[in-house]
Amino acid sequence: MTSALQITGGVPLEGTIEVRGAKNFVPKAMVAALLGSTPSVLQNVPEIKDVKVVTDLVALHGVEVNNDGQGALTLDPSNVTRARYADIDAHAGDSRIPILLCGPLLHTLGEAFIPDLGGCKIGDRPINYHLDVLRNFGAKVEKLESGIKMSAPNGLHGAKVELPYPSVGATEQVLLSATRARGRTELRGAATEPEIMNLIAVLQKMGAIITVQTDRVIHIEGVEELKGYNHRAMCDRIEAASWGSAALVTGGSIFVKGATQSDMMTFLNVFRKTGGDLDIRDDGIQFSHPGGSLNPLVVETDVHPGFMTDWQQPLVVALTQADGVSIVHETVYENRFGFTRALKGMGANIQLHRDCLGSTPCRFGQSNFVHSAIISGRTPLKAKDIHVPDLRGGFSHLIAALGAEGRSKVTGVELIQRGYERFTSKLEALGANFDVVDA
Template sequence: MDSILVTGNGPLNGQIPIAGAKNACLTLMPATLLSEEPLTLTNAPRLSDIKTMTALLQSLGAEVSALQDGQVIAMSSHSLTSHVADYDIVRKMRASNLVLGPLLARFGQAVVSLPGGCAIGARPMDLHVEGLEALGAEIELKDGYLHAKALGGLKGAVHEMRFASVGATENIVMAATLAKGTTVLKNAAREPEIVDLVECLRKMGAQISGEGSPTIEIQGVDRLHGATHQVVTDRIELGTYMLAPAMCGGEVELLGGRMSLVEAFAAKLDAAGVSVSETQSGLKVSRKNGRVSAVDVVTEPFPGFPTDLQAQMMALMCTADGVSVLEERIFENRFMHAPELVRMGANIEVHGGTATVTGVERLKGAPVMATDLRASVSLILAGLAAEGETTVSRVYHLDRGYEHVVRKLEGVGAKIERIKGQ
């Protein structure tokens, strides 16, 4: 099993290109199921999760091809052969559940296994089911599979979600594009990935308004056509690499970055003593005056502080001046990186959904183990700022969400290498 060896090596300087968003691309790919005509995505990230979604769509009979070194994904669902999303594929990745709404909308039936993914909490499907049932679907859980039917077609409805779930919003919006009549989805999630999905669906002929706000209105149409769409910049990869110069010193420009994607995160960095400024090509990040200051963080749905940057922010706070409190309100069980950071000399106390971090002068390199996707990169960041060598094992998690992480960090002066497993 591969590992990554990181040696603390001082300030980082240069440019890092930011890829297309994993979470956006994984949402856009199932949209091909809504139409017989081709859907082409550009600026696609080259990640193992994208390969998993490709395999899932192909198992349903869709044609999926990776072009231009994987940065273009060409898809066609003109002759699907199955409406069953099998456990063997779905268990690998939470986003696999996003085929449920499109299959149900276009074919009136779908059988989808309960999903898997990172071990960061239960993340149940109830909000997805409630929304699709509001559109007239009949859904039953049998033997670990959701059996959904709407043989007379889905019908528009007014539905308010109990929680602003990103995945449920995406599933319901996709399903509603082909429903009869108008759907009004209240307490909808507002993430940029949802805005990106709606922009793509609109190019395919969908009639949708209100994306980016808590209320989205969808006027159902009879059919959707083909389109070409560029995947939005990955705000989580962007935020992750913004932390590299914050932890190590130096100045790094993140190519393709946009402040609108990370405003709440950038505001916290500013409060901690990190400068973030827009350039013609992206965002430039550097420390203002030496050691950063401790700040408190509460994870919230967009536009609040992203849960997917909590682990990385904790790594920064480990060497901050003062005491910071990080409160996780989105997922339970998402502080599994804390014991590994403690192995590197961090002072962290976890009580339920709250972690208290007392900053230390310097972390020390140590063997550590990645427990999930975002935890893995937080340990790499910590290793960059630590004294000595850090070996991060179980980095297969990393491949799900970050392309060419070693190459990108090497490009700004980091001492990092991937060690192939035996």
């Protein structure tokens, strides 16, 4: 695992890289294989930490996982069994995947367990969404010292579920729990991201009956048995967009092989509004700096089909290089601008606000959360030693260092490997000037 990089910035990133299956889809498809009575084959799987975590977790439960070394996984759930709570805890780390294992395991084994994930408390809203969903399906939830135990001795049954917010994780929980539940399920307020639609496609291949209606309503008719699937994972649209922002920050031109227009239309519109050049092809997308000035923007994140929150952080780095004042209003997560502290230390002019500075007031407007940013540019970025705080913020720091004048030491980059496959090899392919060093 790479832990630190010494980066000499100011070198335009130019060349071709390939982006494979989406981090926000592949682990969920691997979990879905637990629902089948026959083996499943998942193709276009990236080599990222989250895939390793899920491989270990399903293997603990008796799933045989074979990797052909070319990006295809075969998952055989013929011998699903219980796992020791301590082993689940040890392999989960800070991943929330064990939450999504619950529905399939309750169907197959009648019980499931969630460790205390990364110090999460029971009252945290994301945990509550999942627990409420599982209770609606008939699961009994018991808090243990080491985590949460769930049981369903009488099996799961269909339910009416209405989410207070279109949570991706909670929508996935409903889909994975309802497909084999007795009776019908109606989900209102569902997330409809491309990763969700890809998961629905997988479940339909397995034999599920799922109808997606207008106004975020999904109907699922439970079936007694599902078979395995053969599916090619969608491209990681977050990684593809991150490299697009990297092209703007460094003044380069990057062809992202595998990037798909249909999953990235909102990002592509914003990229073009900055003045960036696009060449959209059947096999990928070319992202290029225009060679002149970048335009400032007003951007609001939102659930699909809005501007994705995971696109926001790399874009903020690019907007520090635009001529004028940009505004970014974060409406999905209440605390996603912490990464800007490092950017300000590198010379960026960024002011954070608690008010809704976009055109639409959001659910954080009456709270005390800092969720809007004003970025004044263009400001040259200066090299600085940075420690990576999280996955998306970390990649944003990385591209800031690549665009900065001088040498930056970036530590904690192993976090980036959670969701960006072989990113140091990709940096080499794009001509970045860096060395792997001790932390």
